[in-house]
Amino acid sequence: MHGVDPEDADLVAVQGFLATILPALAAIEERHGPEVPPAGLFLPGPEQP
Amino acid sequence: MTLAGVAARIRAGELSPREAVAEALARIESLQGTLNAFISVRGEEALAEADALSGRVGRGPLHGVPVAVKDVIDVAGARTTAASRILADNVAAVDATVVARLRSAGAVVVGKLNTHEFAWGATTTSPHFGPARNPWDTERICGGSSGGSGAAVAAGLVPGALGTDTAGSVRIPACLCGVTGVRPSLGRVPNSGVVPVSWTFDAVGPLARTAEDCALLLQAIAGHDVADPTTVDAPVPAYSELLDGGVLGLRVGVVSHLLEGAIDPRVAAAVEAAVAELSALGARVERVDASFLRETEVVQQLIMLPEAASAHLPWLRTRLADYGADVRARLLAGLLLPGTAVVTGQRARRRLYAEALGLLARVDLLVAPQMPVVAPRIGEDTVDAGGATLPYRLSLIPFNSPWSCLGLPVASVPCGVVDGLPVGMAIVGRRLDETGVLRAAHTFQLASDWHTRVPPTAA
Incomplete structure (x- = not known):
């Protein structure tokens, strides 16, 4: 932390x-197979959240 | 007076921009010591800008209307502190896009509003700038993170304000302060010139007394921005002209799991009564099983924590001790989550959005309680909700994360009073259908008077 220690x-x-x-x-990892x-993030459109 | 009312009086020549701005400044001065809603006030600058508008006719729909913005939104020449020590002396060089658009519509920005530190928390109790206080009971929080925005509008210091909402930060203070707030769809309103919390979820939105007022503000700030790659290049409807039409035949799904469990039963009853009112107005109301939304509570954290840590990385390396304890802990947690957290979160988010699309194909809107409880007292970390005692910060997540996580537009509208404190209902629409959300909210407000109630501080 470059000289700053968390308390x-x-x-x-x-x-x-x-x-x-x-x-x-x-x-959540267990519930999602590789097909998902x-x-x-930066590709917004009506079809995406 | 409503924002639409102020704008109409100015248009009619009954009120000059200078008079409107001077009145707002006088109210701010008289109540700032009580509410601490503002971090900075642009007194002389705002009056000069109002004078420049006087004599001109109809610069825009907000001609001469005083507004204020949360202090994470840049106003050229003014400090943007984010209620933090780290940015205490940070002066913005240029306006945020939303501020430039407000000015283009004729509005006058009278000041910068208190917020939870770095807009990351739901109490607006910055250790550096002090707590904003709820106009309904000044011993209570006004929610957050846009707490100053909620307090300022509720107390009539300004007729409209902008907040930002990553995980409820417009809707929570709107609800707890008894005003109307809108979180627009992700990508509808530019974030350029706004201090980020989490790029995936951040949304600038209006708070005002009515849905009609929010429509006017949203109209001014919405639309594609080349400076913000997250904005959607889609037409912006004429929200104010589309408010009428009612809810006759509209299919409204009541999110049933949010009316059960960890919620004050009196709050749930107020929301049920509001739903009954929508039904009486002609909506086809049905209860829906949307329990899959519970997963969004964690999914949003998986993405938001590391994104915020990334945004703050330079200061985490050099200014760690200058954060308040709660924000520091969240940022450190974000640093320590594995890299797979964000990717797994985004994968789950895609599936959840697909499920939500299916639900919103069967109904036109969803409604739910905006919050499970009324405003807690300042310093009160836990709340009693439906027989359970749980941390306030955790109690609100199930009611707010679903709509943030899925990028859906949502309005919080006042719908009742419990223990003398406001209760709100969330109205959620399909992506980019702010029109439907605002129309339903407006229709409800034409048939109810909860949004007209004035807190004791403002009377």
Whole structure:
């Protein structure tokens, strides 16, 4: 972090986020086969989110 | 007075642009100490701009109308702080596209509105600029992140404002402050000149007293922008001219899972009553199973957290200690998610959007509660929702992420009062169908008076 150390409280907060999100990510990964490509980011149109 | 009313009085010569702007500045001065809705006020500049408009006839539909913008939106010569220490002295060189378009329509920007730090949070309690306070009860939050926008419109400091919405940040303060707010479809309104949270989801939107007012503001700011590759090159309908027509025969799907579970039952009852009103107005209302939308709650986080971390990377390397604790934690979490998170999130998003298209082929609009609770007290981290006590920041995600994640247009309209505090209903449309959303909201407001209620602070 280029000389800036996160305080312990920051790490606890981050751990809280990740403890929720990472298991949910794993579950979503399992539900999607390779046939599902990502949505576009800069290719907006009525057919895309 | 409504924005449309102010514009009409100016057109009729009953009110000059200078008088309109001076009145707004006087109200801001009298209530700023109570509400802290503004971060900066352009007093002299706004009066000079109003004077320049005086004597001219009809520069645009917003000729001489005072408005304000959230302090993540650039106004040339003014600070854009994003309610942060990091950008505290950041002066914009040029107008954001939406500000330039407001000016082209004749509006006068009177100031920059308070926000959650870097527009990333739903309380508008910046540790650097202080909390914006809810005009209905100044001990309570006004939501966020566009909290200053909601407070300023509710208290009548300005008749209209712009906010930004990544995961609810226009709709939440609109709901908790009892005004109307519109998150437009992704790509409908340019983000150039706006401090980003997450490029995939960011949307600038209007807050005002009525859907008619929001239509006027949206009309001014919508449309393709060569400076913003995320904007859609599609015609912008004449929203204000398309408000009439009612909801007779319109198929309206009520998102049933959002009316059950973690929601204050009194809030749910108010929304049910509003749905009954739409039915009485001729809409064909049916409850729909849209529980697949729950996945958007995580999917949006998977994409938003790393995108925000990417946007903030230079400051994360050099200014970490200058962030407020909540925003710092989210940004660090974004740094630590694996690279597959964004890609997996975007893949899930494509499938979810396809499912939503199927649902929106069966109904014309969706309606749901905008929020599960009324405005919490400042400093209150948890809320009671349907018998469950849960963190406020988590309680709102199921009600907001679905529409952000899928890029759909959504309006929050006042539809009730609980404990003396406003309740809102979300009206969601098909992609780029802001017209349908605004028409339904306008029709509801013609038949109800929740949007006309004035908070005690403004009385």
